[in-house]
């Protein structure tokens with residue numbers, strides 16, 4: 001790759017990432033100007049490349065209605081913050097991104113709402129990102145746009161910079177044509193996505209859904225993998241995302257984490273541990289899973305003296321009503337199960353509303369006998385992959401939803417229909433009863449599968465396709 005230019009506001013020959021979130025967050029002291037690297041997978045995947053080769057990142061600064069943060073340099077990454085007004089937070093982020101697109105793209109698990117008063121701010125904010133991208137990206141840079149919040153950016157940037165190589169990756173599912181068809185702005189969304197040279201998805205099915213919708217609602221022609229649009233070729237393909245496998249495996253081998261895992265196990269008094277870790281999102285199937293655990297306890301083979309379900313629910317999008325309602329439902333359910341099924345001093349569900357520091361989370365993965373990942377629909381689901389990489393003794397059982405992208409790769413998990421209360425309860429029983437030999441057989445293959453493709457391979461794979469395009 002070429003060197004960076006001397007212009008401090010521009011990069012050249014490197015990579016410019018456009019994502020709704022910046023790769024940094026304010027430090028705990030929350031002092032203006034003090035930033036630390038965020039923990040997310042995307043940042044882990046791309047930061048080394050950006051640090052080495054130089055690059056830029058355009059992202060929302062995370063606040064609403066505050067004064068714009070000027071561009072700054074963080075570990076050799078040029079950060080170009082984009083600000084949102086309080087109104088834009090409500091309409092672009094909480095509204096169009098999270099009450100229109102998010103539910104619709106997840107099989108309409110909640111009724112998506114279509115409002116013009118949200119569409120136009122979505123359009124305007126995407127334009128602001130595209131303007132920032134055009135300012136930051138040098139002539140030879142690759143630009144990689146991420147996710148459903150910024151689907152219009154590829155087309156908008158193409159208008160501003162016709163020669164730039166632009167990639168787009170959707171982290172969440174892309175819905176079947178008949179669901180996507182409901183969006184009143186379906187054609188401009190698809191046309192804008194087709195502004196990219198490479199449009200990437202988590203699964204082949206999502207890629208196919210996109211190509212079919214594009215052929216139906218735009219002038220694009222061609223096959224599921226290669227479309228022609230506005231005189232250009234657009235590559236459409238699946239690039240399943242992963243985790244930093246060495247990081248998770250390495251941490252699981254850390255003696256301090258092993259001690260914490262043992263301490264945690266001991267605190268459960270020998271009970272079998274069923275672990276669930278999710279953002280508190282209605283797509284994650286938390287309520288049905290809790291009902292399934294209630295069913296398991298009602299069947300009587302297991303009581304709260306034998307097993308405990310730990311639900312770590314990470315707060316998210318709390319300003320959106322559906323999320324607040326879900327929290328109430330889940331907490332009511334936890335109360336009901338604990339009220340009915342506690343035995344002596346043993347409470348069957350331990351519910352934690354909040355995130356855990358990564359090291360503590362890994363200690364819990366290491367301690368858990370069973371990991372339940374049962375989303376109703378999920379683009380990929382990295383918790384499932386993280387659990388496998390921390391199982392360095394090749395034991396433990398992963399129960400996984402058929403409707404998570406990860407299920408296409410993690411075939412040795414116990415696959416369940418996340419809507420089937422009885423089926424999930426039976427899978428919990430099967431998991432608790434699985435022999436060590438069977439656990440080992442399955443987990444060895446699961447770990448081999450995850451190890452074969454780390455998040456760095458994902459990023460390299462996408463970028464080389466973009467460079468070839």
Ligand code: F6P
Nearest residue numbers: 020021040147171172316317379
């Ligand atoms: O998968 C979609 C996604 O945007 C992730 O990239 C992110 O971790 C998560 O949802 C959280 O979303 P938000 O930015 O709305 O907090």
